[in-house]
Amino acid sequence: MGRAEARRARQRGGASRAARGGSATRRTGIRRLFTWKKIVGTLFGLILLCMGAFVVLYLVIDIPEGNPDATRQSNVYKYSNGDTMARIGQVNREIVDLSEVPKPVQETFVAAENKTFYKDQGIDLKGTARGVINTVTGKGKQGGSTITQQYVKNYYLTQDQTVTRKLKELVISLKVDRKKSKDDILAGYINTSFYGRSSWGIQAASQAYYGIDAKKLTVEQGAYLAALLQAPNQYDWGIATDTGKRLAKARWNYVLDNMVDMHWLSASERQGMKFPTPKAPKAAAGLTGQEGYLYTAAKAEVMKELNLTEAQFDAGGYTVTLNIDRKKQKQLEKAVKQQLTDNLHPKSSKADSRVQAGAASVDPKTGKVLALYGGPGLSEHYVNNATRTDYQPASTFKPLILAAALENSATTQNGQSIRANTIYDGTNRRPVLANGQKVGFAPPNEDDHSYGPVTVQTAMNKSINSVFAQMGVDVGMDQVMATAKKLGMDAADLKPYPAQTLGTMGASPMEMAGVYATLDNHGKQVTPQIVKSVAKQGQDIPLPKSIGNQVISRAAADSVTSVLTGVVDDGTAKASVRDNPARAGQKVAGKTGTSDGNKSAWFTGYTPDLVTSVGLFGEGALKTSEAGAHVSMKGAGGLPRVDGGSFPARIWAQYTFNSTDPTAQFDLNTDMGAAVEVPSTPQDTPTDQPTTPASDTPTTPESTPPTTPSTPSSTPESTPPTDSPSGGVTPPTDTSSPTFGIPQNPNGSSSKKPHGGG
Template identity: 80%
Template structure:
């Protein structure tokens, strides 16, 4: 064999044969670098093509949270139990527990873990399901921008978006997004909901050991829930907790000595979701309505969530009000077997007159049993609780009787039942009966308020001017009912709510400075507090007028329609009280609205057809309820008011009044002391049918005189200066617009 043949033989021997001809090391190396370049190119294309998307709407859904004034959670509403919080609200040590648990290089990495992502993609391709290894940034991107689906394309998107997010957002923003969008078990999304669910605390009050447990939960929320976990689950949860704290020591975020002293803080047992049981449903609806009105929000905007609403409700006073309604009303009714009892609905609101805070509210039997909130409904008449507003209008406007006398608490009017109301010598077509058809003859306005004499206040309203009366009512806070200025409105025939009446009387208690009851203490969204209007406004009537009305209203308690239930109440401890009863036509509503120097409460009972009856929802009479012939303001309403107030208001409270008139200043002589029955409507009544003076008084002359009564009326009383005649009208006119039913109203 020649040299040439030998060389050819050696080349043939060195040349790979078979499959080796296609996979040489050069080709493999070239292919590898080609693939790397191809992947890099593909990644560059993906980086250029894939933008950071809008946040996942589901990751932004929050609940609205309602809290009592002391910070205790009352209720959460919404589809998702989440309340976003700023990272600044989370203690720094607690922040570090999440980094130590999930991503120790979080503060220095670029937002991705290539090895972990590659491992996750390989496991996905191989069908091994969900795998860990992602950074906090990647988990945040998955929670907030993407979905939980396990696909290669989703993993690639996660990688690209994580890089971009890390470049655009600060580490604090990313960490805040992560802890707010993660699921912790017990239906809790986000650290705030988790802190409440596991420790009954806000996130701002979490300790490092508590934070370490919540961080450990993220690996397996259901398996590590201490209340539900098996022995193995508890062992694994404890091991994970230790892992988190040990990593914190290694990262120099926790000293070894502090770590040594830390013990595992077992979470509280799971609670039923904060709901709307009992009165909470009414508190929620009232607060919700107030926030939407105050912030001008639609239902859709508010229900989108994220609001934390703290109420002014004082839990102790709330419990006391509920207890008072139960003991003074509900325990005395048999709603199941007695039709009259089933008709009675109760509503009440209690307000601090200095601040306008609604401290307690009673809305009914419960939102699931009675959807309408009785504390805020405005479809029932306030009846005689409106009378103090007529007096306030008279005093504020310095009104005079039709004979020119200045109107004060000692001004004398004719209290004869069905006495026709006169304006400038002309009958106005209104002659209201008094309660139980009683006639009183000449009485002072103080006595007329004490006895709630309709005929007197009907004439007073016309003397003042019904336009002025309605204007004053609006100033004081009445704005929901029909305030047209016709005389029958003096009987309180417009609509009003306990909330509204509590505000009106709080304004009187606050010396004429406008008080608008506020059930909401504060509102925040994602930690940002939203300013609210002040509950206390400007001076709407003079202090003298307001204080004079308060002084007069003490007489209703001391010597009037509320004396039995309020003045002589066994639990009263010296509190000075002003208030007014009210009972509407046909006994469809009954009220007591009253106040001490530091607490105003309005209690209303409403006759409503039972849900499962033919009269469901209709306004009906409460006659016979609780075994009473008639439910008036001095019965159940005053009894509820007294038990609640005397157990909630400061003892020995005294009014600071700037006035020289009324019961609180000086007792008033009533004339006559004993009422008579309503006289006949005979057009020519005999002298005996007329209202006669008491034996110690002389009969008034038939001619009105302009004599002004002194502060202490003498025993010889002038004829009421506002009375057109001492005789009866030829044809007494029935009250218009529900002005009476023959029995009159209080």
């Protein structure tokens, strides 16, 4: 075979092999289907499809309304010194502005969760892709999200780990990052995250783990709270296993090391840091003892002053700081316990089971409510006895009648100025006169005792009803009620009829403390405030001022104070207050009160720097037929009658003499003298003439008053009075003697039936 033939043969063999090779390619044609060009083209198409789908999602998905649960907060109540008293609400969260969190603490969260936070667009595509793949393949619910994505999950979405939720999170995060500042996003993140110990948000977590507000956190403490977010329960130092503690500390170190890498912390500072061991877990602050009453009083005041509905307030977010002084609060609680509850045996004595106590203590210069006693506990007695207004203040109203007389320059029936030394007829059941005519009201004195002619000072000391009933009419009951309103009593129950001189309207210890505080403050109105400040998300909300205008003249207010020192020095509070062994020289003014039927008993008094009103109320015990009803306290504590000079004055004295400056002095602007001495007056001469038995209600006028007047049973020896046309008494010519103004007693009667008074 020649060379040419050999070449042709080779060519034919190559063609044959090619043919055979071609049949092999046809058998594996998939290679021709997946060429590199086709693969690249397909991937590019898929990318375009995904991009198109994402664009559609971006256009379709809007930023939704925030999840209400993510912003639900508790209301936080604090004592005046900043200690937390209680957190009330379904969610233990208190949202704070980012400015309330130190900048280095803010940076710990960025270092822990998202170092690119300040530079990224709100998403981490690699982390999100990893999370989606792990979720689809069942490898666990993993995130890898940015701070923005976690904030979106907390605030706008749910904690469910699904592909749909992940995609929504991605889209919304991009939009949120464009719409909100990084500071807003970081604030939202640290306020909506869960930190363990039932704490949502950094403020609640700061309190739960370190007992401080977020604004006081150190870098070390902030790094621990930031570390907690990865595994709150596992890393909680108080309940963590040894492994959990090891992991928590490693995470803490990781956060601080990242801060060094980010140049937010120097290496030397980092080296000197020690792990800040958190406090042991404890129950969330709640309502125990008197705290329930403090809470209800503060809540009512905030709702009133800010014009909020209960639903609006209970939505949460308010930080309410009270004026309560914890030391004085404990002193008041101790005084009630030692002077009252330790002497009552409600399980074995029906009378003892009926007694409820309430008290409020006010700084007369600022109006701050420094202490409050509301009852045995909110769970046992829901009504706050310190703020309830359904019991009569009784004779504690008498100083207001005198204040009205002095403020209005009132005169007696025969034209004499009403002053501390003005003489009135203290005869029991003497009908009240107006312009010489009976007004149909003749109140009994306590125990139906007749005193005859007495000075206003003595009438206040002895709490003589007949004198102040006549004085009220002399002043004009409309003027008396107007003065009462100015001094701070509730206008709703102040009707201008003579029986109101006995204190038959309703009042609370808080209200009466405010009235007497206005007297102590020289006539400048004092409105008791239990709330010191209110804030929402770190922003203070203005509150009305507690000190108002001059509502009565200083001379009138100081003169009443001067007269009220006599009640302590020579009156119904002498034994419990003046002679109290705990008294260290404190100057005291005050007034007792005991209502008809012994359903309430009071002592409201003050020193130059503290005003306190204590009330005891007869209330039917729970689970009895009398439950909630106003009942008599007679027999309680072994006393025949619970009057204002007994338990109320004793409670007041123990509390006040352990809470006030013994050197403080009343600065009185009055020509009646500071601490008026009781003027020399005729001896009390009760009459023993029988009369028709009195009814139990002193406000009921006598059914058949005598029509023939008679002279009083006793008169001053120096200047015996003569009849005057007005039914009063002609004044003496000696101006150094007491001023007379005694409307004549038409009957001079007396009875032995007991009635309210002192």
